[in-house]
Amino acid sequence: IRRLMETHGSTLLFTNTRPMAEILANRFKLWDVKFPVSVHHGSLSSFSRVRAERGLKEGEVKGLVSTSSLELGLDIGRVDLVIQYNSPRQVTRLLQRVGRSGHRLGKVAKGIVVVQDPDDMLEAMVILSHARRKELEPVKVPEKPLDVLLHSLASLLLRRRRVEVEEVVELFGKAYPFRGLGKEEVLKVVEFAQGLSGRFLRLSEDGREVERAGPPARLFQYYFENLSMIPDLRQYLVVDDESGQPVGVLDDSFMAEYGEPGVKFTLGGEIWKIVQVFSSKVYVKRDEDPVGAVPSWIGEEIPVPFSVAQEVGRIRRRVEEAFLRGRKEEEVRRELAREYGVEEGELESPLSEMFSQLREGLPLPTDRRVVVEKVGEFCVVGACFGTLVNRTLARFLAQTLSSELVETVASRIDPYRLVLRSPSLDPERVVSLLKGGREEDLREIVEGSRFFRWRLVQVARRMGVLRKEVELTHSLVDKLMVSLKGTPVFEETFKEVVQRDLDLERTAEVLRLMRSGEIEVRSLGERDHPTPLSYQVWRQHRVGM
Template sequence: WCRSLDFKISVRHGDTATRDRRKQALSPPDVMITTPETLQLLLVGKRLSRHLTSVEWVVVDEVHELAENKRGAQLSLSLERLRRLKGGDFQTIGLSATVGSPDEVGKFLVGEGRSCKVVDVTMARESELDLAYPEAGSEDEVLASSLYTYPEVAARLRVMRGLIEGHESTLIFTNTRPMTEILTSRFKMWDINFPVSIHHGSLSSFTRLRTEKELKSGDLKGAICTSSMELGLDIGQMDLVIQYNSPRQVTRLLQRVGRSGHQVTGVAKGRIVVKDPDDAIESTVIIDRARGQELEEVKIPNKPYDVLAHELVGMLVSSKQWGVDDALEIVKKAYPFRDLTKDELIGVLRFLSGMTRRLAWLRPDEDVFVRPKKGKRVFDYYFNTLSMIPELKQYVVIDDEKDEPVGVLDEPFVAEYGEPGAKFVMGGSIWRIVQVFKNKVFVKSVEDPVGAVPSWVGEEIPVPYSVAQQVGALRKRVEEEISQGGDPKQIIESTSKSYGIEEDSINRTLKPVIDQVKSGLEVPTNENIVIEKCEDTLMVHACFGTLTNRTLARFIARRASEELGESVAVTVDPYRILLRSERLTPSEVESILSGEMGKDFRETLESIIEDSRFFKWRIIQIARRMGALKHETEMTSKVVDKLTKGLKGTPTYKETFKEVVRKDLDLPQVLEVLERIESGELELTSLGVRDEPSPLALLAWKKRALTFEPVSPKRMRMLILASTRARLLSEERTFACTKCKDWVEVKPIHKLEDKPTCPKCDSESIGLIEKEPRSVRRILRRVKKSSKSGKKSKTWRELKETSKLLSKYGKTAAIALAGRGLTPKSAEGILSEEDELSDKFLDLVMKEEKKSLFSRYKIS
């Protein structure tokens, strides 16, 4: 297209080669595709900043993704700096398939005081949304046995396989990386030749690119993925999207389903495969809201101080001196900063000026700020803090008794649950945290599952308040109709018609609600909070969504702990709060929620937020982004406590509070809930202490049983061996002949011959590497021409080393080399001990993978 239309287009990002950057600076393209982070560099580049003065159009793709996070706030300020650099305006165009607040996003896009036209073309495409609630049959029991799982899981796999085989190409979305890994493993254990692959952000670029290319070429019929596939990757035409479990948000569902039927007149086709009544009723509501285009509102961050600090320093990189009023004029034109006051701007400048290693110098009259004489630190900070994406640290989990690694936890999970004594599920076992030290979580194996949390919940997408409230409203409608003498069968039939979901699925979806009414028990709804206790677990049924329930749970636990003089463990889901305590009673929880135990709601909640692990995690991120903390500083609990105390009252502390409230703990919504309880608008009902959970509480008990059902050591070992075998065999690598250097091919290891040979020269000198074939061919051409750079390259050395192993051990060597983090040397150690694909071989591979994990986290 570019050649036909006679214009140049180029891409600029962090991985752009130096030679390409030089070309762009000397001869700029007509169109440049870049990122918000790279735009920060272009604005201060000597040559490119001059070229930017001729910009006429700025197109922001997937604008909804940017508007609701700090990358968007950063972009809005960058565009204002670009306008100042240009000395005029340009046309700004935002593109998105799903925007919950188009007018608000339009204002974000163009800035304060400028007009924006919203062009809605949703009518150009139809969408077909449905729900599948598989029921396990006898065939699923057989499959479940072979996959070491439950018949219900096997039923979902069977239904999904049927859908995949009935379509040309399918994307299967999950909500977490672990679930993506598990689902892929199950399919590969079932059938190693089943043409599906995996895609998520933590995989190597080689694996991700292979999945994308093979989807486009038709070699794959499906990809199991996370949000990594939501955006505009070049993967060809999809004709179906499967969402595994509830998508949890309307916007998320539409964004994902929108990847199918990608033609103007195409039909976007989506199926949600659900696992239980909670999942089903939530998905039913989300489908209904999606059909009515009731998307979640986009919440634009309000004047984030960390973004502001970085941009002010960026202005000093461009020019040594700025007037405060001049800077304020630029900043306030960016929509997220439209309400910024001069005092707030000066507060951030004072903070930057007051650091030991100051990043700006604010003159005593506070009218001008200048670049400090030691300008190197200013440049270092600006160029090393371009990204507003939080750095997600990982913690290695170590069995304290065996001194062995168990797995890895992400920082958000540790932030929420990483307290000594907390329990979580990993690798089919229950672990209790002994201590968190530096980048390690020391644990002990325990048998009691009560209170344990699955290790993947830190990644879970939060269910919004609006969705949870509509779930409560649907429950209320069913309760009222039955109470008024309605026939449950007719209610199921009418609900099926009104929601457009098949009757059998609605029947199973509403069964717990109908059973609750038939038992003569109050139903928790959008207008009724129901409390009950069974054994040592007290349950508060509250249809308020993830963030509100998470915050409310901490409020109840704080008040209960003060009353009882002992800590109260809590877990939450979007519809329930579970509190574990022998002594806590339903009437005490009623007193806490009604305000009888004190009405200082805001003060208590603010204290809870400041004491939370969320706050500690966020303050580290924000302190780094504001230059108050070096990126390489090793954080311990004591260091974080000292940092938090030292930053109190600063813009960093204030920004941390704002971010926690926006992302982790919903203070405004909880205050509203407590006020509605106090006014009587929200009803509080107690079912008292019960011998067994109510039907709607039983859902949580069943989930817990499925998550924590004891697995015999023998069964667990068989599952681990089978999944490891499937994983290694399904790995793809680039194979190349190191003799003739003319043959290069990518293939999955299970399709490799037992003794691989070159199809061109019959040589057994076949090496393998995890690199794209194009770059491998380029190196081989250099080696063939006796190029020194080719022969000294890492790629050639690795091909030579691996070819020796393959020529000696054959396919088994390739399987060993596919192990995570395994080097040719470690693979050779395995093969010298066991050269057949046996249980012993798999044990050796897993042992070396654990050693690699130890090495990665520098654990002696």
């Protein structure tokens, strides 16, 4: 990466997470404190971000390590090269990021993807292929977002003291997301809002108009505090209670589910127990016992689409079919490299891994096959269904198995596998659940997910239930889960989770295909060691869990 930076005028180095951006920037400084590189992401102060942008624009900085904070709309001057560290995960991400370079007459945008494992290589190769074919991920437009509806009502009342309900329906219905908006839906939101403490609107006595209520300052405050529908990602500094030294950061999403004294979690490879939460800081102490510790996470993960993961699965199936026909590894590698426009050497590691597994007489997880194996306490389910479907399947399996075993079954996922942890797990039971799962089983997992709790807080803020400065605790979110059930806030939260975090529709279709046998589900039983295809990732998930 340094060599690439040194041979270009200015470089943007994109990562998929804030921690990785910090790690890369720190590594550069450790190797050479004078190397002109800086970091830019949403957790930094505006002063730090502007200074980094100015440094790149004026040539003081050779490279800028960034997350999505530099994808859009910032004037950072001339950029000669974009480096994407790890797979970009989506075609639109790749094109948007690489498109930040070459902004001069006669120049062409230039980007390089740096990968670090076989899954990453195949995924990036598929994404590059989709980009060349101009196949972008479809845009999902939110359907009748109720938080936007309430905020838009507030904007009307800023100009006029009252507005007729019929006019609201007609006016808002002209916008594509609100096509088909009904009077009942508007009244539902208004009736909810007029019941809030510190309300700013109400329904007239005859039910025909929406009018201002309460001090005008409350209406202005609600409107201007919620100008953006982008989630307000508040972060909490984690501090070692004994030394006073910072340990890391946790996001709202983690605090919404686990932010209580006594909770143990993993961060930076160590076990910590929460002592207290005070003034946006989480005070912790080290703990030696890993039992009950939950993995920490920061921010929203960029999901790998179903279509990309499926194509990776098809490549595996092609390799397996070629192996069974007696074709040599070098021949298959040459064919794939030519078809996908990559160097043969770049496919050496992925194909070597697949051929090693096939030589052991073991099947590969493909687009038409799920493979289940258990090593020790860990059950690995190879499934090429992408981030959202695998996340939904993992929630379904973990929740069902936890109820059956009367013990916690932990889970982690990536776009190509699920990892479940419990000493009592039976791989044959996992197979039977996958073959027998139905859509009605999936709907129960939505409200119990950590995504639901975090998004409930975000929607509650956008709909005037919570002020933005309110600190999150587990008990506060518990109260919100009870008090807001059956309200527009709860309804909007469910829609957002299903659209952004889980994929019920696609998962239901995958389960149907597994029931019918169109997708094979194969158990490798309990093994002494992981299969070659899952070994490296098994180790990573094992550490994380």
